[in-house]
Amino acid sequence: MRRNERLEQLTEHYLDLFGLAMSIVRDSDDAKDALQEAIAETMARFGHLRNPYAYCVKSLKNNCIDVLRRRQKMTQINNLDNLMSEPLHDLAAEVWKAKEKLPKNVRALVELHDIEGYSMTELAVLTGVSLSTVKRLIAKAHNQIRNELIN
Numbered sequence: 001m002r003r004n005e006r007l008e009q010l011t012e013h014y015l016d017l018f019g020l021a022m023s024i025v026r027d028s029d030d031a032k033d034a035l036q037e038a039i040a041e042t043m044a045r046f047g048h049l050r051n052p053y054a055y056c057v058k059s060l061k062n063n064c065i066d067v068l069r070r071r072q073k074m075t076q077i078n079n080l081d082n083l084m085s086e087p088l089h090d091l092a093a094e095v096w097k098a099k100e101k102l103p104k105n106v107r108a109l110v111e112l113h114d115i116e117g118y119s120m121t122e123l124a125v126l127t128g129v130s131l132s133t134v135k136r137l138i139a140k141a142h143n144q145i146r147n148e149l150i151n
Contacts, residue, residue, distance in 0.1 A: 017035050018032070021064055024065075037059075069117070102141050106140075110145075113138055
């Protein structure tokens with residue numbers, strides 16, 4: 001089956017899928033983003049799927065759950081920011097500055113692991129890099145941040 005035919009199969013269900021996403025995340029931008037990612041994931045695996053629509057629905061639900069988790073973490077971070085004392089706020093700013101000195105790809109791994117809560121195994125799958133490499137990069141980044149704070 002050609003790519004256009006596959007895409008047509010999924011897009012004929014777009015409104016149903018969008019409605020599902022809206023019922024979960026209750027924000028049109030987040031729903032569109034989650035749906036776009038689910039369609040892209042489904043398209044990437046289309047040839048290996050028995051029921052692409054079912055896969056897309058499951059992927060969409062998982063993406064929506066990720067959106068809700070990120071929102072919850074951001075709310076927690078904002079609440080902590082309000083509660084932080086001045087010395088803790090200064091330390092957080094120093095950690096942030098040290099993290100900004102990391103290479104972009106390593107910084108992204110650290111943020112996904114430390115802030116978003118992705119496991120190292122999930123990061124290895126997402127990036128296509130071996131688990132040992134992900135562990136090594138994150139450990140090296142943590143050491144670099146620690147050394148930056150000490151000096």
